[in-house]
Amino acid sequence: MAMKAMTDGREALAHQAELCRSTGSTFVAKVLEAVGRHLPLAPISSRMIQGWTGDLFAAAVALRINGALHALARRGKPQSLADLYSGEHDDFDGAIAEALSQEDQFIADWLRHPTQTNEVARGAAIMSALMTVAAERPMPFQLLELGSSCGLNLNLARYAYRLGSVSAGDPASAVCIAPHWRGADPPAGEVSIAAARGVDLSPLSASDPTHRERLLAFTWVDQPARLERLEAALRVAVAHPPEVHQGEAKLWLERRLAEPQPEGVCRAVVHTMFLQYLTDRDRHEIAAMLATAGARATAERPLVEIGLEWTSDRREVQLRCTRWPTGESTVLATCHPYGDWMEWHGPQPAQSVRPSTDAAMVSEVEVTESGAADTVRLPSSSRGSEAYQRTPVTTV
Structure with missing residues (x-):
């Protein structure tokens, strides 16, 4: 309710x-x-x-x-x-x-302006969902993020993760994300990011001192670890500027979903704590848009929606993954709103994803136009990430 x-x-x-x-x-x-x-x-x-x-x-x-x-x-x-x-x-x-x-x-x-936390710890949820999808069918991801803010989570491939006993990402990164983990480990699929783009009504730039100060001010003062992690992520963003477009997520997503999708690339629409800012009409229109795009999806050109959002009664935050062409929707985890902890409910290593009986989620993803960034391959293992390989990105 x-x-x-x-x-x-x-x-x-x-x-x-x-x-x-x-x-x-x-x-x-x-x-x-x-x-x-x-x-x-x-x-x-x-x-x-x-x-x-x-x-x-x-x-x-x-x-x-x-x-x-x-x-x-x-x-x-x-x-x-x-x-x-x-x-x-x-x-x-x-x-x-x-x-x-x-x-x-x-x-x-x-x-007059919405909050702009751009909490990078939420990237652990997105990464664990991508690992789950990749474990079942490995292929590069084309990320489209709705409500990107400064775009820090578009750089999720440049961070280090500890998800239960699974390590992923860049072990040398100054941004280390290790939520308190409950439940089984997530599947350790290898994540490859082919392109990452986002959209925001009022995007911020890590290179702008005023914008950086706004992000820091929206971070709670009694959580120093969050402040330190944000400052480290901002330094990464200055060195590797994420591509974030200014615009309305609904219109932007419509254009992105209409673009040709290369064979062998999984298009992933992602959003974290975003839907609450939309009207009911916008949420329904985005859901319909994704369902229409999902009807065109194939095994070689799949579509996934990954969202970290409050439930309608605001009792908990869920990580949900909806996948097309099947349309299956799975609650992978319940999470702290700012990523402090995750409780895994999804498939374990060597298991396949099971659909939930809940309705598919609606997501807004803010995505950039060109996807001009490095392609980053993210090995995941229970022994820690021993390899971290960057290859030239192909614009999709």
């Missing part, structure tokens, strides 16, 4: 604070609770929230405010807020009240 939409600002702040506390982010929870108590001190922001069209929780309005406050603290404005974030004191009410009253317009400006 779908969760009732939240239209009250204080309710949305309290609910997000509860979720933060349940995942160990007590500092962020206290920040949001203080915002709920003192929001009237920021009349512009308060009016925006109370007049919000749609679901405040699905739009991550509370996290937009949290990002704005973190950005202010990183700028030292006001000093009491910066001191709170650096651990100099714990007067949440005093510091938050001062920030709301002094920086109302700044906060309101942040409310």
Whole structure:
């Protein structure tokens, strides 16, 4: 059953604070609770929230405010807020009240833009799904990502992974992703990325200091490992810029799915924590678009959709893989929203993928036009990745 939409600002702040506390982010929870108590001190922001069209929780309005406050603290404005974030004191009410009253317009400006976490730890979910598909039928992947943000997960082949006892990716990478793993290991299929492209309404660039600062501000201050991983991924993106197009995912995906697909290449539409920002109509249209493309898929030109998304009742985040030409849909894992842990429910090594009885997911993938990047082959093994081979990419 779908969760009732939240239209009250204080309710949305309290609910997000509860979720933060349940995942160990007590500092962020206290920040949001203080915002709920003192929001009237920021009349512009308060009016925006109370007049919000749609679901405040699905739009991550509370996290937009949290990002704005973190950005202010990183700028030292006001000093009491910066001191709170650096651990100099714990007067949440005093510091938050001062920030709301002094920086109302700044906060309101942040409310106008969606969150841009671009959490690279979610790449572990995408990688494990790709490994599962590759284990059954090895062929290179053409990635199309919806909601790419800065495109950091388009570089997933350049990161190191530890998925249970399975190692994958580049063992020399400065970006190491090792979620707490529950359940059996995933199948250790060899992943080869032929092209990776993405789309976003407001794409960010790792080379732009303002964009980098926005990404860092949206990362929760009491999760230093996430901040360190993000900074490392940004350095990789500066050296290997991902291809992210600006545009509406639905229109962009329609064009990409209409492009010729080379024989022997698996087209993979991927998205992480993206569908919640779409209207019901857009979700249905994307689902229909994928079903139509899936009807054209063949064993030599398959299509997969891989999504890491909240369930409709927002009780858990699921990693789901839908594959065509069969149309089978499988829940591979349940996951922490930011990738801290994964519980594997999918096939184990030497098993084939089993379809679930759930409906196929709808995904938005933001993809770039040319796919001009290196093709990266990713060996996976329970002994660790001993080989890492790059070959010239073919544009598809």
